[in-house]
Amino acid sequence: MAAPEHPVRPTLIFIPDISGFTNFVNATEISHSQHIISELLQELVEANSIGLRVSSFEGDAVLFYRDGPAPTAVELLTQIQQMYIRFHAHLRMYEAYRICHCGACTAAANLSVKFVAHYGDVSHNVVLDRETLHGAPVIAAHRLLKNDLDHNEYGLLTKDLISNFGGWVEAQHAAWCEPIDGSGDYDIGTLNYCWIDLSSLRDRVPAPEPEDFGLGGPRTHFLSAHTMLDVPLELAFNIASDLGILHEWLDGIKGGEEINGRLTRAGTAHRCIIKGDDSDPVLVAHSFETSSNVVAFTNTSASNGIDTVNVLTADGDRTRYDVKMYVRKGFPRDLLAKLVFGPLYRRSLKRSFAKLNELCLEYAARGEEAPLQILLEPWTGTVEA
Secondary structure, eight states, X not given: OOOOOOOEEEEEEEEEEEEOOOOOOSHXXXXXXXXXXXXXXXXXXXXOOSOOEEEEEETTEEEEEEESSOOOHHHHHHHHHHHHHHHHHHHHHHHHHBOBOSHHHHHGGGOEEEEEEEEEEEXXXXXXXXXXXXSHHHHHHHHHTSOOOSOSSEEEEEHHHHHHTXXXXXXXXXXXXXXXXXXXXXXXXXXXXXXXXXXXGGGGSOOOOOOOOSOOSOEEEEEEEEEEESSOHHXXXXXXXXXXXXXXXXXXXXXXXXXXXXXXXXXXXXXXXXXXXXXXXXXXXXXXXXXXXXXXEEEEXXXXXXXXXXXXXXXXXXXXEEEEEEEEOOTTHHHHIIIXXXXXXXXXXXXXXXXXXXXXXXXXXXXXOOXXXXXXXXXXXXXXX
């Protein structure tokens, strides 16, 4: 039987590549770096505006492609600009709202991104429902990720691509600075290109908007409860604050769904699966505060109109866990909260506290860290209790 033919089509190869994470000293930093890179790759994918398709994720890079005629210079440079700005906007947001001070999280602001674009005839094959690419243009694009440019952030476009959108006349009008010629000798031969410095685009990256993640406005306190957890403060906080495992101990929660990333930070949003429909509440974690022996944070459910203030206090090798719940002020909600919601939540929290302590002890017995260890920097403010 004859081997199946793999169609060869003119194809744009487009690779954004992230760099800047090196030499991690422990598993926490490696884990955090992986989550940060995952978020950034998602931002790049969502910034796609010219019909690019994902062939594969390659570590800190994405292999995009697009069949058919080459894009115009305006299309391609606009795409590079959009991805670059969205990439750095996400980093600025992360820096503004992060609570972890491990090496990976503090280094995130220094991450950089470069883009390599090439065009040529590529063989297309389908493996496990995903189209894979083969051919000299794919190899050339990957080789060009390793070059002699003394810059961290640039858009590199091969002469093969440039010739398909009419040369640099169009590109020069679309570019934000003058393109520069370059070339490199590789095992597959000499590759000629032009490149554009991206550093001037930093001025176009918007600053994160200050955001109040709480309910806002007057609130009514309707419940206070506390328990003792038989583990030290750091482990207790790492588990209690991790929205990704909330369903493992919070009564009534069947599962969870990440909304804006796995790492815990101010503004982390997570859907709690209760009924499995649009009525399921979304929790947003925020207002993280810490001292040498106290950590506090708030989870807000805007749909339920409830702020839950969590305060964990070190007590030797144990941790006191205090919960205070507030409802958006307004009659008759205040009265319902105190007379109906309060007793219901109190019984639910009693079951939840027992499951939380069991979960903490399980991690302690295995000698493992919490799923996402958060390293907090001490502060000198006051904790709402």
